[in-house]
Amino acid sequence: LSRCVDRSGRGAPQSADVSSNIDTHQAADLAARSAYGKLLAYLVAQWRDVASAKDALSDAFLAALENWPRAGVPEKPEAWLLTAACCRLVDYHRHNKATDANAMDLRALFDSAARKVLVEEVFPDERLKLLFVCAHPAIDEAARTPLMLHTVLGLDAARIANAFVVAPAAMSQRLVRVKAKIRDAGIPSPCRKRRNCPNGSPPCWKRFTQLW
Amino acid sequence: MMEQSAMKYTILIYENEDDFSTRTDAKRRDDYFGAYRAYTKALTDAGVFLGGAPLQPAQSATTVRQRDGRRRVQDGPYAETKEQLGGYYVIEAVDLDQALDWAARCPAASTGAVEVRPNLPM
Numbered sequence: 001l002s003r004c005v006d007r008s009g010r011g012a013p014q015s016a017d018v019s020s021n022i023d024t025h026q027a028a029d030l031a032a033r034s035a036y037g038k039l040l041a042y043l044v045a046q047w048r049d050v051a052s053a054k055d056a057l058s059d060a061f062l063a064a065l066e067n068w069p070r071a072g073v074p075e076k077p078e079a080w081l082l083t084a085a086c087c088r089l090v091d092y093h094r095h096n097k098a099t100d101a102n103a104m105d106l107r108a109l110f111d112s113a114a115r116k117v118l119v120e121e122v123f124p125d126e127r128l129k130l131l132f133v134c135a136h137p138a139i140d141e142a143a144r145t146p147l148m149l150h151t152v153l154g155l156d157a158a159r160i161a162n163a164f165v166v167a168p169a170a171m172s173q174r175l176v177r178v179k180a181k182i183r184d185a186g187i188p189s190p191c192r193k194r195r196n197c198p199n200g201s202p203p204c205w206k207r208f209t210q211l212w
Numbered sequence: 213m214m215e216q217s218a219m220k221y222t223i224l225i226y227e228n229e230d231d232f233s234t235r236t237d238a239k240r241r242d243d244y245f246g247a248y249r250a251y252t253k254a255l256t257d258a259g260v261f262l263g264g265a266p267l268q269p270a271q272s273a274t275t276v277r278q279r280d281g282r283r284r285v286q287d288g289p290y291a292e293t294k295e296q297l298g299g300y301y302v303i304e305a306v307d308l309d310q311a312l313d314w315a316a317r318c319p320a321a322s323t324g325a326v327e328v329r330p331n332l333p334m
Binding site for chain 1: 219221305306307308309311312330
């Protein structure tokens, strides 16, 4: 599994014909649309660093576009992408000299991802947890709905900025800040009982569902 | 779900002038220090207390800046604000929610303000 992403064959796709290239792009596109939020939610629930999880997942999609035209679309595209993203996270933290505790967490993440791929049929849906992370009271209220759109739906800062009538650079800045806060402050996924959530659903949730 | 490793958080206690004056008020000081003793005991009993200290009031502060090899010393705290840093705790918590739960129990949370910061892992 550690060799799941073969990045050596950048120049190889020429061997595939044009129609299979289109199929591959369609498969990747479909996986992106249907699974992006689920994959990201799973990575964040386990690793709670939205920014590096997003980067790793982007790299996984890029690797899919390089790899699938040659090797064919895998049977479980979601599992392939998840494993590839985990590989990227391992690389990233090896590069950044992760602390021992981090390395252990990452090991466990990788093992559980491998189990998901090899054993379990149904991929867990952690998107609700991710939405709760986005709605945490320690996150700037103005950033909550944009963050939900950015993570669960995978919209980029420019499109979100458009919907909120702010400058793209300002929205991008806001998202970068909030992702850093989630990583550094240790904002948890809601496995424990959430006591900080006020009665009823928070306003950011309502706006998110409207924008959806 | 795997276990998340514990993090260290610093609880910064910001007190208003009235809180600071309570410390030297013969009638109220026992309640004030009693509340902090009880809070410290609760942290210690839970096994999450890592350190901390109460600080002298802000008028005792001296601020130092070293610029171009010269030392500039100034009387007073770094920033003049209505609430001033009165002390701090360093605690261990699994995540921000747990740290916020402890911070909310700090006596100053009811009168001044309490800031929670994750420590930079070193």
